[in-house]
Structure formats: C-alpha cells, structure tokens
Amino acid sequence: EIVLTQSPGTLSLSPGERATLSCRASQSVSSSYLAWYQQKPGQAPRLVIYGASTRATGIPDRFSGSGSGTDFTLTIGRLEPEDFAVYYCQQYATSPRTFGQGTKLEIK
Amino acid sequence: EVQLLESGGDLVQPGGSLRLSCAASGFTFNRYAMSWVRQAPGKGLEWVSAINSGGSTDYADSVKGRFTISRDNSKNTLSLQMNSLRVEDTAVYYCAKDHGWLAAYWGQGTLVTVSS
Numbered sequence: 001e002i003v004l005t006q007s008p009g010t011l012s013l014s015p016g017e018r019a020t021l022s023c024r025a026s027q028s029v030s031s032s033y034l035a036w037y038q039q040k041p042g043q044a045p046r047l048v049i050y051g052a053s054t055r056a057t058g059i060p061d062r063f064s065g066s067g068s069g070t071d072f073t074l075t076i077g078r079l080e081p082e083d084f085a086v087y088y089c090q091q092y093a094t095s096p097r098t099f100g101q102g103t104k105l106e107i108k
Numbered sequence: 109e110v111q112l113l114e115s116g117g118d119l120v121q122p123g124g125s126l127r128l129s130c131a132a133s134g135f136t137f138n139r140y141a142m143s144w145v146r147q148a149p150g151k152g153l154e155w156v157s158a159i160n161s162g163g164s165t166d167y168a169d170s171v172k173g174r175f176t177i178s179r180d181n182s183k184n185t186l187s188l189q190m191n192s193l194r195v196e197d198t199a200v201y202y203c204a205k206d207h208g209w210l211a212a213y214w215g216q217g218t219l220v221t222v223s224s
Binding site: 033035037039043044045046047050056088090092093095096097098099100101102 | 153158168209210212214
C-alpha cells in the first residue's frame with residue numbers, strides 16, 4: 001500500500017498570498033496518477049488536479065500541480081477567500097487507492 | 109450535468125447490515141467505473157470499493173468479505189451492501205463517478221452510524 005504524507009497539517013495564510021502544499025508518497029506513483037481534492041465544511045470533496053498537473057474542469061488557473069515519483073506539490077497562486085478549505089492528495093495508480101491525511105488551509 | 113444521489117444511510121447496531129444506493133444521472137452510467145469513499149466524523153477520506161463497467165470489483169482490506177459493491181445498469185444505480193457492521197464503519201459514504209481509477213465526480217454523501 002502506498003502511504004501518502006501531506007505537509008503541513010495546517011497552513012495559515014492571508015488572501016492574496018501564495019500557498020504551497022506538499023504530498024510525499026512512500027513509493028513512486030506510476031504515471032503520475034496523483035490527484036488533489038478540495039473539501040469545504042459540510043460538502044463533498046471536489047477534484048482540483050489530476051495526473052499530478054492537470055486542472056479539473058472549472059478550476060481556476062491560480063491552482064497548479066507539479067511533481068513526479070514520490071514528491072508532489074499543489075500551489076495556489078493568489079489565495080481567494082473561497083480557497084480556504086482542506087486539501088487531500090490521492091494516488092490512483094495502485095490498489096488500494098490511498099489518500100493523504102489532508103492539509104487544512106485556514107485564513108490567518 | 110453529472111448528478112449522484114446517495115441514500116440508505118441510517119443508525120444500525122454493531123453486527124447489523126445496511127444497503128446504500130447511489131442514483132446516477134447526467135451521463136451514460138454503464139460506460140463508467142464507480143466507487144465508494146467514506147469519511148469518518150472529523151477524519152480524512154478512505155477509499156472503500158470500486159466496480160468497473162464490466163462488473164469487476166475491488167475492496168479495501170478493511171471491508172473485504174463484509175461489503176459488496178454492485179451496479180444495476182438498467183436503473184443507473186450503484187449499491188453497497190454492508191454486513192457485519194462495526195463501530196469503526198461509522199462515516200459519511202460518498203459515491204463517485206470514476207474516470208479510470210480517478211474519482212472525478214462525487215455525490216453529497218449519506219451518513220452511516222454504527223452504535224448500540
């Protein structure tokens with residue numbers, strides 16, 4: 001099983017700042033089958049990035065993903081108030097599909 | 109527009125059974141794999157099970173032998189039969205439309221509470 005470790009656990013930033021979230025895998029994630037999801041309180045997760053770097057439909061271009069192998073990053077260029085949420089990474093290359101524990105992005 | 113509507117969540121005693129359903133619309137259901145993901149209260153996401161368009165299934169070790177995923181393409185419905193429920197199965201259960209193995213679209217979830 002691939003274990004995903006996200007850091008930091010909580011990130012406190014102000015609107016307009018840049019956010020960098022990390023996801024590290026215990027073994028290489030083949031074909032960059034790494035996704036990022038956004039979840040707001042009381043809502044279902046929403047796909048943000050797939051294939052490590054491809055934005056999902058309707059996701060603004062301030063969101064970008066990068067990385068390969070075992071190290072992946074989600075960057076939010078200039079934070080908008082609606083971006084504050086919990087973000088999860090997930091690998092969907094091998095079974096079981098596993099999630100990281102999440103990074104909470106909160107308003108400073 | 110893709111719509112996924114889960115139902116069937118309830119309060120059940122340990123050792124009991126429950127069947128969840130997910131009504132799908134807005135896409136050609138029989139062409140897509142589907143999956144279930146759960147989230148315990150205040151916790152992170154856990155993949156539970158998946159079924160591809162051909163009916164092949166996969167399960168997390170934590171539910172293998174207790175849960176059964178199935179689909180009815182004539183009714184555009186995904187199901188999860190949950191037996192021998194444990195307190196640790198308490199969670200919101202989401203169904204998702206998969207693109208390959210990627211959970212691309214999610215329903216709003218249904219709450220399962222296992223407690224005596």
